[in-house]
Amino acid sequence: MKIKAQVPPRPASDDSTEPTSGPSSTTVAELKALQTFRDYGTEGVPHLLHHKCEPQGPDGPFPGGYISYTIMTKMPGRDLMASRFWSLSDEEKETRRDAFLKVFKNIWRVGIAPYDCALRNVLWDDETKRCSIVDFEHYSEAPDPINMNETQELQRWGLKHRPPPSHWAVEWGLIKEPNAR
Template sequence: MADITQIFKGTQIALPSFAAIKLNASTWVIDEKLDENRVDGVHKPFSDPEQQPSNWTAKYLCHDHDFPHTEAFMRVYCQGPDEGTEFLLPEVRAQQANPHFEKWEATARRKFRQNGCESVPLLLGCGQSVQGDHGPVPGGYITYLVLKKVPGQILTPDIFWSMERPKRDLLRQKFRAAYEEMSSCGWAPVGEHITKIIWDQASASLWITGFRGSYPVDGKWTDDVLTYYNLINPPASDVWKTLDEWEW
């Protein structure tokens, strides 16, 4: 399969089926590259596989080859070369290859689909492969994730706090239900913030997104979660005893 140096508008990427999570094989056509980030790592051993020192990632808008009206987002992760080795011969870079590394986001997304979690965008396709002879790190990992494009918009503080109190309370209620369902699967996004929420005002539907960084959670709810996601504001005074004193 193609790494991010080989993916362009019109590129077709075929992903396998996963019977364990009831995911059929599918082919996705790239429509547009939305962002790309390349981080080359320092060459040193890491005992924690999540601390893979190099990581190239890109996000694309795409559609299903067989069902063109099905729009989705594709996230591609691939191993990048260690810092200072970018222009060495491919056979030298190949010595850095880690073909079995997988981002926690991939683990989390499969868990969400397996559990039928409706609080995050649905996983429509996934795949794990290795780079070819001309990849950034020949033999290094490539991970593909395809997520359903949901309606609505990314929530911001300006949008949220411009709502009337009843609408804010409804959104908080929806968020708590979504968060509890999501976290019951054992995962949450790193960097909790209001912009991790997609809100569709027309249907009063809500999804939690932004799992590029993911971490395990125990699934327990406390109202402190509302503060992490900026859905309540601290009081003007630094002296307060309960969250009831915060701005709701």
């Protein structure tokens, strides 16, 4: 369950003292993604079970704002940041990368390209040897998953190192030296 309390607008920063008409844009985005995953039966991601959003009364944490309750399926495992991904053996890292790409391609197939790319949003379940991806508050429309650059995606998510620039690229002026001003 995810609970979000939305602060009402301040009179000094907004002409209106009325709260916004509903949940924040990030909550709306996540609800749409979770519903899409449920509709398509997408594996390795949470599915929306129920959602409720209502104005907060005078006893709410931020009276006049909205409070949103999202109930979604719980994904098993620990996030790769807490699991110390980069301390694993090369074989264990590769197993997790392969599992990640399988799930990630399924996410793209339903039109969602998350851009909160971080090891904290990738879960690994040691029992099932399966990967899950969570946190869909920020995403854009996904391009064609068939033409996905897997190496780039692994690098964006922190699952693979970017190679250091070659000295030739610096010498030819294609890139600046890291310490150059």
